[in-house]
Amino acid sequence: MxxxxxxxxxxxxxxxxxxxxxxxxxxxxxxxxxxxxxxxxxxxxxxxxNAFAVNLRTKESKTIGLIIPEVVHHFFSSVIKGIIAKAEKKGYLVIILQSNESYELEKKQLDLLVSKRVDGILISLANGTGEFKHLNDLITQELPLVMFDKIAKIINCSKVIIDDRKAAYTATKYLIDSGCKRIAHFRGPLLPQNSIDRFLGYKKALTDHNIIYDSSLVYILKDMSYDEGVHFAGQLIKDHNDVDGIFINTDLVAIGAITEFNRIGVKVPEDISIVGFSNWFMSSVISPSLTTINQPGYDMGQEAFKILYKEIKKRKQNLPVKFKTIELETKLIKRASTNN
Amino acid sequence: MxxxxxxxxxxxxxxxxxxxxxxxxxxxxxxxxxxxxxxxxxxxxxxxxNAFAVNLRTKESKTIGLIIPEVVHHFFSSVIKGIIAKAEKKGYLVIILQSNESYELEKKQLDLLVSKRVDGILISLANGTGEFKHLNDLITQELPLVMFDKIAKIINCSKVIIDDRKAAYTATKYLIDSGCKRIAHFRGPLLPQNSIDRFLGYKKALTDHNIIYDSSLVYILKDMSYDEGVHFAGQLIKDHNDVDGIFINTDLVAIGAITEFNRIGVKVPEDISIVGFSNWFMSSVISPSLTTINQPGYDMGQEAFKILYKEIKKRKQNLPVKFKTIELETKLIKRASTNN
DNA sequence: TTTAATATCGAAAACGTTTTCGTTTTACCG
DNA sequence: CGGTAAAACGAAAACGTTTTCGATATTAAA
Known part of the structure; x- marks a missing residue:
């Protein structure tokens, strides 16, 4: 045939x-x-x-690459959905690769996408990524690149983010306003910008409200898992029996903490109030339901693609592109893990 | 440059x-x-x-297409992860499209993939899909196709599935063994094979154990959402005050039901035992934790790709390919929403 | 009727590879 | 040193498009 x-x-x-x-x-x-x-x-x-013949001539693949740290993740799968939806409307297909939070893998995947001649790349950085040569190479190659959520401020390209610092500030301030005096923080590893910013927001909220920052109340987690939430919740109780609030970097960990508190008889929010981050679906379902910061994954995906699309078009016409950074709104979702 | x-x-x-x-x-x-x-x-x-030049010559795109009904879904994102992982090892990239449970969209996406000259396609059918011409066209075009999870038995191609009927039987039997006499069932819409099979497994378990099947105990849901779980849990209590067990088609709905029962003071499992289906992460976290059937999404993705890969290779060498159906093991996960 | 203008078409190059087959170079042996 | 076999290389076609430019056919103008 x-x-x-x-x-x-x-x-x-x-x-x-x-x-x-x-x-x-x-x-x-x-x-x-x-x-x-x-x-x-x-x-x-x-x-x-024949798409290949067309692309060989026109140099356009009508395909973009997407690299994310982890597919099985409520936030990231929302982002994926947002990207695919918008891309499809513009006739673009999306190739998805995951870095598994590994810098080495991220480099390799980026290489793959480049050799597949994608028209542009969307990326959310792996936690392990501390060097950025692979990203800067893209910029000099003039391949459109948009970073979202987990970004590197140093890289000169468009970005779609939330104001982690502000959001963390809001979260912590809410704890303070609801009466907490000794507020702990479960933060992420040292590398991704997010955990730094969220930590800074937490710290600033404390000092702005005349609460002395106590570094022994800040716990640095590694993989931000449910199990870590369980573990550090127990640890916190052992270390400090006067803590009455925790701001936790991400909902999954917060949920681990809540279950542990439930198990060992620490009452949430009567004994300890908890605020999470991300607003996973799960957070509305757990008991007590989790007060958290809503992180608009779907919108973020849509915005990221929109910017990428514009850049791709500009490049095609050899017009100059100016990079922009879009900040999406976050919102505090008040639920039962904090006092009214 | x-x-x-x-x-x-x-x-x-x-x-x-x-x-x-x-x-x-x-x-x-x-x-x-x-x-x-x-x-x-x-x-x-x-x-x-240049990938396009290579592909133009060799007729191989080293790319496969994946169509799923919904990206933001624990089970499906696990599948995606399994597929990407295996595909990457073999040098294949994955283009992901979603059908949003719409037959029309599914057709369109399939077309897109074909015109992009993917080497093969993995698909989990939309609930809305009742005709199969678009799939049979692929078969006659000799484009390797593997269906997983939500399949159509009529189509002559390889499949990766679980034994929904058996799993549902196991789930229902467990309810019976733990003492339930009046067991309701929340099932999915009429179309996807899964909900049919799960229903049949439920029914058979009843009759095998001398419990009369009562169709008024079977509720047909539409979009299998959390909200539907809430709604039908309330409805069930109104309709039948003697029900002491429910087998629910999917965990998300079960979780909705549990929260509703918690809210209106129906004790789980003392008053009503519940068994779900899928084993979402969430199910282990909710209170009471949900007894459910584990559905191996990651493995399913891996297996599906493995079969597709083999078929692609066979075709390349012009060897005959024989379709096979792989059944993955499910497991009953006993938790707190059922008695002992 | 001839010329100019316009409408319609086709030839051919180009995109960057892969692969067949022929040509040249080298090495070897008598 | 001549001859042959083997080793090393290159020319060229092909994959299926897009696009430029030239060629032909048609129509309008002179």
Missing amino acids: EPVTLKVIAEKLGLSISTVSKALKDYPDVSKKTKRLVKETVELLHYKP | EPVTLKVIAEKLGLSISTVSKALKDYPDVSKKTKRLVKETVELLHYKP
Whole structure:
């Protein structure tokens, strides 16, 4: 079963390949009659242009790459969904790769995408990423790149983020306003910008409200897992029996903490109030339901693609592109893990 | 900045394009010396083969397509992860499209993938899919196709599934064994094979254990959401005050039901025992934790890709491929929403 | 009727590879 | 040193498009 190409259509119609091609793209120098003819037989034979041949000529793949640290994750899968939805509308396909929070893998995946000639790349950095040469290489290659959520401030490209610092400030302030005096913080590892910013927001909220910052109340987690939440919740109780509030870097950990508190009889929020971060679906369901910061994953995906799309178009026309950073709004979601 | 192709390498080295190409692919008819030379300058200039040119020649895209009903879903994102992981090892990239449970969209996405010349397609059907012409077209086009989880039994292709019927039987039997006499069932819509099979497993377990099947105890849900779980839990209590167990099609709904029961003071499992399906992470966290059937998403993704990969290779060598159906093991996870 | 203008078409190059097959170079043996 | 076999290389076609430019056919103007 031979594939149906422009050639077979041309032969069937006694035309040249060029005319057939031009007919399909509505060139002015082909008569309406033959245009109709060509389009009819194209329908008839179910002709589909060979994407590779097209791309080889036009240098456009109509494909973008997406690299995220972890697919099985409520926030990231929301982002994926947002990206795919917008991309599809513009005729772009999305190749998804995951870095598994590894710098080495991230580099490799980036390389893969480049060699696949994607038109642009969306990336959320791995926690392990401390060097940025692989990213800067993209910039110098003039390949459109947009970073989202877990970004590197040093890199000169467009970004879609939330104001982690402000959000963390809001979260911590809410704890303070609801009466907490000794507020602990479960933070993420030292590398990703987010955990730094959230920590800083936490700290600033304390000092702004005349609460002395006590570094022994800050616990640095590694993989931000449910189990770590369980573990450090227990640890915290052992270390400090006067803590009455915790701001936790991410909901999953907070949920681990809540279950542990439930188990060992620490009452939430009567004994300890908890605020999480991300607003996973799960957080509304656990008991007590978790007060948290809503992180708009779907919107973030949409925005990231929109910017990337614009940059791709600019590049095609050889116009200068100026990078921009979009900050999406977060919102405090008040639930039962804090006092009214 | 001109792109570095075989041509520029050839010119730089005073060789022909053919020799350079062959050197890179370790053809026997090029000397070790020039091979070394070529490979060195390839490194130096960061040469990356143009994927489109390669594919145009070889007819291989080294890309597969994946269509799923919904990305933001614990089970499906696990599948995605499994697929990507295995695909990457074999040098394949994955293009992900979502059907949003719509038949029309599914058709469109399939078309997109075909015109992008993917080497094979993995699909989990939309609930709305009741016709299968678009799938049979793929088969006649000899494009490797593997269906997983939500499949159509009619289609003649390889499949990766679980034994929904058996699993549902196990779940229901467990309710019976733990003392339930009046067991309700929250099932999915009429179309996807899964909900049918799970329903049948439920029914058979009842009759096998001398419990009369009562169709008024079976509730047909539409979108299988948390909210539906809440709603039908309330409804059930109104309709039947003697029910002492429910087998629920999917965990998300079960979690909705549990929260509603918690809210209105129905004790789980004292008043009503609940068994879910899928084993979402959430199910281990909710209170009471949910007894459920584990559905191995990650493994399913891996297996599906493995089969697809084999079929792709067979086709390339023009060997006959015989379709197979792999059934993955499920497991009953006993937790607190059922008695002992 | 001839010329100019316009409408319609086709030839051919190009994109960057891969691969076949023929040509040249080198090495070896008598 | 001549001849042959083997080793090393290159020319060229092909994959299926797009697009430029030239060629032909048609029409309008002179």
